[in-house]
Amino acid sequence: MRSNIKELPAISINGVYKSFGLYENKVDALKNINIEIAQGEFLALCGPSGSGKSTLLNILSGIDKPSEGYVLFLNKLLRDLPETDLATIRSKHLGFIFQFFNLIPVLNAFDNVFYPLVLNGHFDAKSARERSLHFLDSVGLADLRDRKPGQLSGGQQQRVAIARALAHEPQVVVADEPTGNLDQATGEAVLDLLLKINQQTGTTFIISTHSTQLKERAQRVVEIRDGELAYDSAQ
Numbered sequence: 001m002r003s004n005i006k007e008l009p010a011i012s013i014n015g016v017y018k019s020f021g022l023y024e025n026k027v028d029a030l031k032n033i034n035i036e037i038a039q040g041e042f043l044a045l046c047g048p049s050g051s052g053k054s055t056l057l058n059i060l061s062g063i064d065k066p067s068e069g070y071v072l073f074l075n076k077l078l079r080d081l082p083e084t085d086l087a088t089i090r091s092k093h094l095g096f097i098f099q100f101f102n103l104i105p106v107l108n109a110f111d112n113v114f115y116p117l118v119l120n121g122h123f124d125a126k127s128a129r130e131r132s133l134h135f136l137d138s139v140g141l142a143d144l145r146d147r148k149p150g151q152l153s154g155g156q157q158q159r160v161a162i163a164r165a166l167a168h169e170p171q172v173v174v175a176d177e178p179t180g181n182l183d184q185a186t187g188e189a190v191l192d193l194l195l196k197i198n199q200q201t202g203t204t205f206i207i208s209t210h211s212t213q214l215k216e217r218a219q220r221v222v223e224i225r226d227g228e229l230a231y232d233s234a235q
């Protein structure tokens with residue numbers, strides 16, 4: 001059963017259009033996007049500001065719905081799922097990493113990883129504690145687990161966010177500009193970490209980015225311009 005699941009594409013995006021607003025305010029953010037993403041891929045999603053990258057990430061992770069077309073996530077048709085099922089998919093199979101880390105400032109590093117695990121209802125406190133320690137250790141932050149985000153550097157905060165995104169061992173990690181708020185050296189270290197995790201665990205990564213380094217090192221590069229697929233290194 002598990003081996004069949006492994007052979008399915010992680011995500012299949014089919015004829016996706018997305019518009020915002022109406023009449024003279026209408027913005028066509030995505031136009032006929034077709035992308036199949038295999039499990040284990042490390043994909044950089046590129047394009048100028050406003051080209052539609054965040055819109056596409058929101059649609060492929062079931063946060064937003066396409067105006068037309070459909071997305072299969074691990075062979076499930078997101079369009080037809082009720083919000084409770086979408087929430088379950090997000091909490092079990094997806095991890096999110098953001099440009100501004102989105103850590104909870106009053107919680108220390110450990111609790112920023114631990115609480116989402118407990119609250120998503122898939123782990124009891126004991127296994128959530130073990131997972132939190134394990135994943136903080138794997139991003140090199142076990143010793144700093146008692147520090148709050150304000151007592152950590154940008155790179156360290158992003159490592160906490162990566163541990164949080166990975167701690168439930170999702171099949172797919174979606175990252176929106178994960179190195180966009182980091183200096184070049186720190187951004188490169190975070191990229192090294194993401195590539196290492198991808199190679200060690202086979203987790204699929206879909207990363208929107210303006211970073212040349214990330215584009216150069218990604219297994220696959222997809223570029224969107226004005227809402228259209230302009231380039232796909234896999235084609």
Ligand SMILES: Nc1ncnc2c1ncn2[C@@H]1O[C@H](COP(=O)(O)OP(=O)(O)OP(=O)(O)O)[C@@H](O)[C@H]1O
Pocket residue numbers: 020021027028029047048049050051052053054055056
């Ligand atoms: N909720 C919304 N309402 C109206 N327009 C929107 C909305 N979200 C996005 N847009 C528009 O859709 C287009 C694509 O935006 P999107 O945020 O996906 O671009 P992006 O490539 O992620 O940009 P950036 O690199 O600056 O983050 C833009 O013209 C944007 O203004």
